[in-house]
Amino acid sequence: MTAPAARVLLLEDDPAIAQTVDFALSREGFEVRYCGWVHEARAQLARGDLDLAILDVGLPDGNGLDLCREMRQGPQARLPILVLSARSEEGDKVLGLELGADDYLAKPFSPRELVARVRALLRRSQAPAEPPVRTIGGFVIEAEGSRVRFHGELLPLTRRELGLLLRLLSAPRRIHSREVLLDAVWGMEADSGDRTVDTHIKTLRAKLRQVRPDLDPIRTHRGMGYSLE
Numbered sequence: 676m677t678a679p680a681a682r683v684l685l686l687e688d689d690p691a692i693a694q695t696v697d698f699a700l701s702r703e704g705f706e707v708r709y710c711g712w713v714h715e716a717r718a719q720l721a722r723g724d725l726d727l728a729i730l731d732v733g734l735p736d737g738n739g740l741d742l743c744r745e746m747r748q749g750p751q752a753r754l755p756i757l758v759l760s761a762r763s764e765e766g767d768k769v770l771g772l773e774l775g776a777d778d779y780l781a782k783p784f785s786p787r788e789l790v791a792r793v794r795a796l797l798r799r800s801q802a803p804a805e806p807p808v809r810t811i812g813g814f815v816i817e818a819e820g821s822r823v824r825f826h827g828e829l830l831p832l833t834r835r836e837l838g839l840l841l842r843l844l845s846a847p848r849r850i851h852s853r854e855v856l857l858d859a860v861w862g863m864e865a866d867s868g869d870r871t872v873d874t875h876i877k878t879l880r881a882k883l884r885q886v887r888p889d890l891d892p893i894r895t896h897r898g899m900g901y902s903l904e
Contacts, residue, residue, distance in 0.1 A: 680704050680705055680706040681704075681705050681706065681726040681727065681797055682705075682706045682708065682724060682725050682726045682727075683700055683705050683706065683707050683708065683725070683726065683727050683728070683729060683793065684708050684710065684716060684719050684720065684725050684727070684728040684729065684730075685697065685700075685707050685708065685709045685710065685729045686710050686711075686713070686715075686716040686728070686729065686730045686731055686734065686739060686742070687709070687710075687711065687729070687731040687759065688711045688712075688731060688733070688734050688735055689731070690711075692731075692759075692782070693709055693711070695786055696729065696759075696786070696789060697709055698786075699786035699787070699789060699790055700789075700790060700793065703790050703794075705793070708725070711734075711735070712734065712735060712736050713734050713736050713737035713738075713739075713741075713742055714736055714737075716728075716730075716742060717742070720746065720751050720754075723750065723751075725751075725754060726754075726755075726797060726800075727754065727755045727756075727757070727793060727796060727797055727800070728746070728751075728754055728755070728756050728757070729756075729757045729758075729759060729793070730742060730743055730756060730757070730758050730759065730776075731758075731759050731760065732758065732759075732760040732761075732762065733761075739758060739759075739760075740758070740770065740771060740774050740776075743756055743758065743771070743774050743775050743776055744774045744775060746775065747774070747775035747831075747833050748831065752831065752832075752833060753800070753833065753834045755777050755778075755796040755797065755799075755800045755834070756775065756776045756777050756778075757776070757777065757778045757779075757780060757789075757792060757793065757796060758771045758776040758778070758779045758780070759780055759782060759784070760779070760780075760781060760782065761781070761782045762781070765870075767779075768781075769870065769874055772871060772874045772875070773874050773877070773878060775833050777796055777834070777835065778792055778795075778796060780792060795862065798862075799861070799862055800834065811844055811847055811903070812847075812892065813825055813826040813887070813890070813892075814840075814844060816841070816844065820837075820841055821837075823837065823840055823841070823844075825883055825886045825887065826886055826887055828886045830882055830883070830886070831882065832879070832882065833875075833878075835860055835861070835875050836875055836878060836879045836882070838859070838860035839856060839860055839872070839875055839876065839879055840879060842855075842856060842859050842860060843893065843901065843902070843903040844903060847902070847903045847904070848902055848903070848904060849902060850896050850899050850900050850901070850902045851900050851901055851902065852899065852900040853872045853873070853900055853901075855900070856872050856900065856901070857871065857872050860872075860875075876893060876895075876901060879893065880893055892904055
């Protein structure tokens with residue numbers, strides 16, 4: 676029996692780019708749901724049956740990064756997100772990652788690279804998480820590693836933040852280098868660097884402080900990496 680096609684939301688207001696992406700993904704067996712407006716994308720997301728979202732940044736009725744942030748705070752918190760943007764500066768990419776995107780591809784781009792990145796995101800999203808079996812300090816791991824509570828509060832973590840926290844929890848007080856964290860959470864084929872790890876650690880710390888402003892359990896070891904104290 677053939678596996679169902681992965682359902683991809685494409686939010687893009689440029690018809691030529693949308694047609695290129697639609698053709699490249701459809702040819703590889705993906706089901707593409709094209710939207711040119713943010714409100715149309717919200718309607719597709721509300722159906723709850725998508726496997727991945729590709730978001731442009733500048734749209735006629737909103738901003739793709741705002742929608743990305745909105746998704747990370749709602750039922751679609753763990754849906755893989757690839758941001759497409761004409762903005763290629765490092766600061767723009769970092770902002771996209773800080774708001775919850777899993778990957779960022781600047782325009783113009785190769786359709787083959789886009790397909791490869793979509794496949795990589797889907798593989799990583801479907802890979803089983805390594806479930807910690809311990810409760811450590813104020814952390815409680817629930818549902819085989821799919822949820823973490825901190826001092827009784829459920830943490831609203833993205834998939835990357837959850838992966839980083841679980842990795843740190845797997846060996847508390849051990850220093851985990853950025854390279855090890857990147858390989859463990861993003862995969863060996865990830866087109867990312869140390870800055871990506873630092874950005875996600877920053878957002879993870881912010882969520883921990885929302886629960887306990889007096890605590891900072893993640894320790895930075897300059898030039899070495901991070902540990903959980």
